[in-house]
Amino acid sequence: MKKSPAPAFLRPVVLTFCGLLLLPGPASAEAARPWWQPTSAFVQAGAAEHANAAVLGLTWDWSWRRDLGWGRFTGYWEVSFGRWASDAGGSSAHAWVTQVGITPVLRLYPGGGDTGWFGELGIGANLLLPIYRSDDKRFSTTFNFGDHLAVGRRFGERGAHEVTLRLQHFSNAGIKEPNPGEDFLQLRYGYRF
Template sequence: MPLAMAFASVPAFAQQTDDSRYSAWFVQAGVSENNQALTVGATRDWRWQKQYRLGRVTGYWEGAVGRWLVNGRGSHDVTQVGLTPVLRLYPQAWQPGWFIEGGIGANVIFPTYDDGKKRFSTTFQFGDHLAVGKRFGQQRQHEWAVRFQHFSNARIERPNPGENFLQLRYSRQW
């Protein structure tokens, strides 16, 4: 939880700018060992940026609702609802539009996940992700990203097997 509070406080220490004016909707599909997931959501930029030697850092809030189609004996599909603060880096050495990002957020997954092999002990889960992607289009209004996302309850309660997804995301700025 202290890490999530640190992410939430980032906008207070960053330089304000009018350059980060985007909000977006997104759709993403993902797979794990025994699941397929489809997620939709929206993002809202923090409206700040900070320039470092490595590149430009920005951030945004992500709200998501997903459905996991669980394959396994005695399994049931689950719904995932989450809110995640995300930091994004546009590396100076990369071509324009390319980025890497990471975030850690709070999620509720209900009913409690059980695929017959793995069983979560809580409906509350942290979701952390790393991604690489590219903005494109005449006004960089489109975006593709490949993400690795992990869900776990951070040992709040056991068992805590976690679940990993490889995801492909399309976003459209408005």
Template sequence: MPLALAALLAVTAPNATAAEPRTAFYVQGGVAEDAQSATIGVSRDWRWEKQYSFGRVTGQWQGEVGRWHSDSQNSTQVGLTPALRLHPNRWSESWFIEGGIGANVIFPKYNTEKKEFSTTFNFGDHLALGKRFGAQQQHEWSLRIQHFSNARIKRPNPGENFLQFRYTRRL
């Protein structure tokens, strides 16, 4: 909920300045208690940014397709997530903290020997620490923690937590 409130404040804040949107492609790998994942995706920067006393906030859309492999099945995950990035004033401009909550469809329903999702629709929320590099800041990496669950729409709702590494190439 605090992330959603921050997103609302950032989008509606006065004095927000236009930023030049960029598109990027990414690949990501992750591990969970009972699964491994491989993901490809595309992101698109929002056309604004906001400077606060603690740092600069930007945003982007992230769309992705992932494949989860567990001990008992393979599932495909398709998601769309709005994400906010904070570039803290006390850090180098190339470092960022990112968070987002998005909608995901995971089919067939995710099942392992220990966990069984009750819905194909799930939310995915993440928190990441990342760094941009390269002559035009066109490369970036991030270490991410992402949680998938259905927010108690239906039980059981065991959720799954992934530790992920992402490489992004900005155009």
């Protein structure tokens, strides 16, 4: 049986993701910080139509940044570990899913600098074990993309605190059907070391 080619909309997503992977790794501005040491940690809670999620994670800042007349672009790597609870099986039973992900994230600080308001976007790879299901949705793969848009604010001494509101979508981008996807609204608190 002949395989059909990947959907046309998937090519830009894959090219964008591969381009992000070519960006430099963790920041080397702090010579005392080893490359493997994270720059921040976060906790995150989210809700979808029929599921809730709790996520912990670490981030590694990039040394890459671009200052434009209207703002500063920078980024980071995010590694996350989460648990989802869905309403699969009715109100008395819950399906638990473990999420493990890695995501390159681009961040924009309007007006420049590394503190204050920011916007960000990311597209990453996630494993959902076992396959996610709820009363009305069933994913077909354990591998899924997680893309997000977010707005947040960095504040406090050294800009050590962050609060972010995120909209995140998980799906397999048409690798296999069914592919209903799931959308989470998430609130995140991050602390920079």
